[in-house]
Amino acid sequence: DQQVKQNSPSLSVQEGRISILNCDYTNSMFDYFLWYKKYPAEGPTFLISISSIKDKNEDGRFTVFLNKSAKHLSLHIVPSQPGDSAVYFCAASGIYNNNDMRFGAGTRLTVKP
C-alpha cells in the first residue's frame, strides 16, 4: 500500500541551480509532512517539515510547498550545492495513525559541480 509516492527515482542538477523534488500522497488524513536526507549506510536526517495548516515552510536554502487539494508536496533547494547530493525521502503522518510515518521510495539527487 503505497500511500506516499516519489515518482522520480533520480534527479541531476547543476551546482547553483534549483533542485525540485516532488512527492504525492493518497491518504487525505495525513496532516504532517516531512523531508529527510539520507547518505549511504547512515540513517535519514530530518530536513524540514510542514503541517497541513500551512502551504509553505522555509528554512535557509530549503523550502517545502504543500498543495492539499492536489495531495502534493515539493522540496525546493536553492542554490543547490554538491554536498546536497543524497537520497531524499518524503514522509507523511497523521493523528489518525498515531503519527506513524509513511515514507516515499526516495529520490536520488546529484548536484554536479
Next chain:
Amino acid sequence: GAVVSQHPSWVICKSGTSVKIECRSLDFQATTMFWYRQFPKQSLMLMATSNEGSKATYEQGVEKDKFLINHASLTLSTLTVTSAHPEDSSFYICSARKRDNGNQPQHFGDGTRLSIL
C-alpha cells in the same frame, strides 16, 4: 539537538543466532521509538512502533516472535532478531520522537547492517 545512537552499526553472524540491536535517544526523552527495515534501493518500511512501558505494535506481516522489541525506558529501545536466517539480512534503522505534544519529527539512528551467513 536530537541525537539517536544505534548500536551495533554492523553485524555478521551465523544462521540461527539471535542478534540484539540497541537504540538510544541521547539528549531527549522518547515516548515512542520506531523500527524500520530497508532493502537495497527501496524505501524504509516500518516494522513496529515501540511505546515506553507497553507492548510494541507490529505492522502487518512482521512476526512479533521473530522481532522482539523492548522499550524499558524513555531513552532505550531494543530489537532482537531471534534465530536469524539469511533472509533477515537487511539494514535496520530505529528512530525516536521527542516526548511532546503536537507534531514532532522522528530522529533516526545511523542504522545497523545485519548480515546472516
